[in-house]
Amino acid sequence: MGYRSKTLTTPTVLIFALLGCQSAAAEQEHFFALFDDETAIVAPTATSQQDPALEARLDELMDGDLVPSNRSALNELLRNVDVDTPVETFVRAQGYQVLTLALEQKLPAALAIANEVQSIAQKSGNPNAIAEVQIDFAEIYLANADYAQALVEAESVEALLPDVTNPRVRYHAHHLIARTLQQNGQIPKALEHLLAAQTLIPQTEPSEQQRRRQFLNLHLARMQANLGRWEASAQTAENAISDALRSGNNNHLPELYLVAAYSRQYAEGPSNEIVAAFLKAAESGRLLDNPRVEMLAYNNAGAAKLLMSELDEAKLYLQQGLAVAKEIGNVNERSVTEFNLGYIKVLQGEHEQGLEEMLAAAEVFNSFAQKREQAILLTHIARAYEVAGNYKKQAEVLQQQVEMTSELATEEREQKISELEVRYQAAEKSYEIKLLEQQADLQEQELAVKQRQQQLFAVAAGSLILLILLFAFGYRKTRRLNALLNDANNELHEQSLRDPLTGLYNRRAIYDRLLQDDKRLYTGDHALFIIDIDHFKTINDKHGHSVGDEVLIEFGRRLRQAVRKTDMAVRWGGEEFLIVLEHVNSEQVLQVARKLLSDISGKAFHTSVGRLHITLSGGCNVIASSRMPPNWEETVKQADALLYQAKAEGRNRIRYQLPNNEPQTLVVR
Structure with missing residues (x-):
């Protein structure tokens, strides 16, 4: 099982070389020594809001996403920060100390200092300083996996944003909110803030821009994986890897290798090439001092071997991952490895002991995992019960998984992520x-x-x-x-604008051509088709993904032939396609529908495994001419509903609705 633990699904416990090992008590003592015992804490007295020299030194120190890795250099700088330091610089410098403590799981010490810094920021009345310390509070709870409280703090940050003028603080605020929303399952809103953070990067320090782009692209890949958009996630991660290698900025290279390999495994299935990709991620984690990625990569390499039924090699990799987990004291995420080792015991005949270990590990895993990961886990628990011959328990687990998968499908179909992803x-x-x-x-x-x-x-x-x-x-x-x-x-x-496999337009082309063009005229009727290849998963399962790709390529070629050059044929995602016909009448729409059914369903596909009979199901919605642009989102939703009606009626047909008419079905025999 290639489970994605917290490192893949969330940046909650961020990866970089943490600052030093000074005790929490010493940290607080150092902070409170900044103030006279005889006086209450007061706002910094300097009239300027920033100290340019200290800001430049902080910029030089920042080599991570939240804190510098050089603890001694930060401590040296903090000796020059006191109540006379301009408030924005004061809050920024102390914030790095607060977040270091939070990342070391020293919650009381981090909160104690943050509360004092917040008092100073509020007394100053400076909106940038006030917002930055509020961001620190949210990061504290995020780092300690208290996602509900982190969301409360993030909402306070969002309320402060209109008054914030510092681009660095605005950038940090948006990506903090995005990560918090992602942890709380609010992916569309998270993407909005990820996009907002992205637009701010050019306004921040030039030396930091490449690192920040890599950080945001990593989180986009994670969000896509959370939604089961495996191909998109792998592509985003692989593009970021190429960018990192080209620029020499390797801050997140181990995590990107891991996300790319993980998503490729779910897109293409386990293989020796996938195992090699996981081992590359483990090696990168070791070389760049990222033991959490090293641990998870070994687990995923073992999981891939497990799925390939190579149990001895699987156990070897899993034990390597478990050794790293124990070395760094990682209890939660090592539950994935313990689950897989229990699974191996079941497959090797130790049914009772193996299932006991699997269920104990699953209980830990489910305490922090997202719903999609829990659904994947249930698949393997059901399989273990089947191997053990406990079919009643297997049925119960499968029913639970069906319900959870149905919830996921409903949630994801309602999430308006496509346009945001295209904009990003x-x-x-x-x-x-x-x-x-x-x-x-x-x-x-x-x-x-x-x-x-x-x-x-x-x-x-x-x-x-x-x-x-x-x-x-x-x-x-x-x-x-x-x-x-x-x-x-x-x-x-x-x-x-092009899908690399089929050569058809992609979603971005729709955005550029239809959604972004304000001067576009809609003087004639338009039609929108959503088309799905029937039983495409069966083709992949039976003949392999390479044959599936052959079918997709030929399917795309026939789509292009069925429409005019002025129309748009789009690969909408996976085996789903979208066609936009411009300036057409009802009869022309039906002609295209008939041609699609006859050219695709009526003519065999020649593949490397022989002739395959392919059929399609489709939904078509015709939009009457208007001076105003149509509501494309609603149009797509209506066509999608018609597509599902066509599938429910038996597939190999197109369900369509003309203006002012009831939906009808077209079947070509």
Whole structure:
């Protein structure tokens, strides 16, 4: 089982080299020594709100997402922070000490200092300082897995945001709120705040921007995995890995390797290649001093081997992970490894002992795991009962899993995440393009400096011809650079609009073409189809994912042939496709529907395993012309409902609704 423990699903216990080992009592003593015993704590007296020199030193120290890793350097800096330090710098510096204690699970000490810092911030009346210490309170509870209280504190942070002007504080606030909402299962709202944090990155310190992008992309990949969007999660993580290797910023490289391998396993199934990917994540965790990732990666490598029925190798990897877990004192997350070791005992005939260990570990795991992970766990418990011959218990567990899976499906279909996800990815592409432009600008500036130097030399030497040649060379080089930049921009934009497997448009293309274009005219009727390949999972299970990909590619080719060049054929996700027909009448809509059914259901698909008979089910909603843009979200929802009606009626048909008519069904025999 490749279970994702807290490291994969949440940043609650963040990964970096924690600061030192000073005792909590010493931390409090150091803080309270900042004030005279004879006076109450007062706000810093300096008139300025920030100390530029101290802020620059704090920027230099920040090499993690929440706190610096160099404890001694932070302590040295804190000796220069007192009640005369400008309040924003004071709160920021003390906040790093508070969060270090929280991450070391020293909750009372962290709260004691945070309360004193909050008193100072409130007396100052500075909105940036007040918000930053409120963020610290939320981070304290998040780090200690008190997600309900963290949400209360995060809501207070959100209420303070309108008055916050410091981009660094605004960025921290949004990504704190996103992580807290994610832990509390509010994924759409979490994505909104993740997007808000992303838009603020260019306003923060340039030296920190790459690290912050990597941090946010890691959490996007985790959210996608939480929703079971395995392919999207793997792609996001793999893109972030490429970016990290290119930039040399490896803060989250072990975690990204782990998320990518985990999502690939659920997208493609266990294999030796997947095991190798987990072992690479474990090695990366070891080299970069991230034992939690090392532990979880060994567990997942063992889980993959377990699913491949290679039990001896599975046990070896799981024991390696358990050894790391015990070394770092990780009790909660090692329950996943203990569950898998119990599962192996069941498979090897120790039914009673193995089931006892599995159920004990599951109880610990369920105390912090999210619903999707609990549902996955139930699959393996049911399988263990089957192996043990206890079919009554197996049926009970399977029923529990069906109910939980149904709840998940309902929740996820109601979550409006698609547009937010597209906006996030679009912003990522824009940021990459800006980086290209900055590189081009820098090269042009360097070229301009060289030209001026060459011009001076030419004047001194009296070589007018040389000056002209150099200028011509520089001009041609600049034009060539601009042309390359334009080509790169166009290529990036086109790639971002296409599904790499089928070549059809992707969700972002819908956003660019229909949702973002305010000047678009809707003078004619439009039609929207949602189409699903019938029994596609059976194809993957029986013939493998490579054959499934062959079917998807040919299915996409036939979709393109069935519509006009001006229409949009989109891979909506997995085996689901979307078609948008513009300026059509009812008869044209029905012609397309008939062609889809006849060209796909009526003609065999030639694959590497022979001829396969593929059918489709579809829902179609026709939108009457209007001066105002249609409500595309509602249109998609209606077409989706028609699709499910078509499946309920027996598949291999399209259920459609024309304007002012009742829904009807089209079947081609």
